[in-house]
Amino acid sequence: MQEHVELARADFPLVFKDILDKEHFESRMFFSDPISRYTFFRGYHFNVTFLRLFLAPIFEVHEIRQAGPHELVLKWSWTMNFWWLRFTPFKLVWDPRLTFTGVTILGYHPQTGKWNKQVDAWDSIQDNDFFSFEGAAFVVKQMFQVSKPPNRFTPEFCIMKKLKDWEIRSYKPFVAAQVAGRSEEAAEALLRAYTGGANERRQRLDLTTPLWRNSQGATLLALPGIQDVGSAPAPSDRAVTLQAVPERWYAAWVFTGHPSPADIVGRMESVRVRTRAEGTKPVEGAPWLFARYNDRNWPWGPFRRNEALVQVDPATFDLWRGVDWDFVKRIVKRPV
Known part of the structure; x- marks a missing residue:
C-alpha cells in the first residue's frame, strides 16, 4: 500500500502533462466524475488529453489516505482556463477560469498493481454520481462568468476548498x-x-x-x-x-458590479457566516479586505470582478471536513 501511495504522489500531479506513464494503468479501467464516465483507459486518456490541450489544467495533490484494501483517497485542487481565448476577440469580455477541489478514490488491481479505478467527487456539489445535473450546472456557471480581471500580476494563492459560491485560499x-x-x-x-x-x-x-x-x-x-x-x-x-x-489564509467571495460601502460590509458578514458554518474560524480582530480588480470606471456592471476576503485561522481548517465518506465507501466496494 505504501508503494502505491508513493506512486500516486508521483503519477497524479503529472496527469495533465504529456509524460503520464500509461504502463501504470489497466486497459480496463473505470473512471467517473459528476459529468463524465469511461470504462476503458483509452477513454480516460482521451479525456485527460483533451483537457490538457484545451484547458491547461493546474492539478495539485494535497494529501493521500488509504480508503480500502486496494484503494486510496486523494485530496486535491484543480484549476483550468481557456488559454486559446487570448488569441480571439472574445478575450476582451470572456476569460473564464474553472476551479474545483475535491477527492479522488483511486483503486489498483491486487494482482498487477496497476490503477484500474478512479472516481472524482467535488466539494462544491452534493450529487457526485454520474450524470449530475448539479455538477453540470456548476461547470456552466463558471464557464459563463463574464467578470474579467486585467492581465496583470496578482499575488499567488492556492484554493484549498472550492464551495458553491465561496472558497478558502492560502496566499503566499x-x-x-x-x-x-x-x-x-x-x-x-x-x-x-x-x-x-x-x-x-x-x-x-x-x-x-x-x-x-x-x-x-x-x-x-x-x-x-x-x-x-x-x-x-x-x-x-x-x-x-x-x-x-506573510502567508495568510482567507475565505473569499467573488462578485461583480459597483458595490456600495454597506454592500461590502454585508458581504463580509456573509463570508464570516459561511466560514463558521463550514467549521473554519475567522481570525478575530483581523481587518477584512475588499479587492477591486478593474479600473475605477471600466468595465461596467457584470464585467467587473470584486472579492470580499476575511482572514481565517489555518489551524482550524480541516482539509477532509465535509468529505462524503459514505460515497467513498460505496466506490471502494464497487467492482471494476
Missing part, C-alpha cells in the same frame, strides 16, 4: 505598497505615482491587480516580482509605505 507571501488614512481615490493616485516612478530609483513598476482596501482604511497594492521589502525602491512620498505580507 508578497510585498505591498500601502497608503493609510486617505480616501481610496487619493490612495490609488499615490500608489500609481509610486509604481510610475515616484521612488528613490525613479523605477517604473508594472501595475498589479487587485487594489485592496481594508476595514482599517488602508489601501494596498502588491509589487510584482519583489520578495522582500529591502529589494523594493523606497517611496518618494512618505504617505506610501512598504509592507511584507
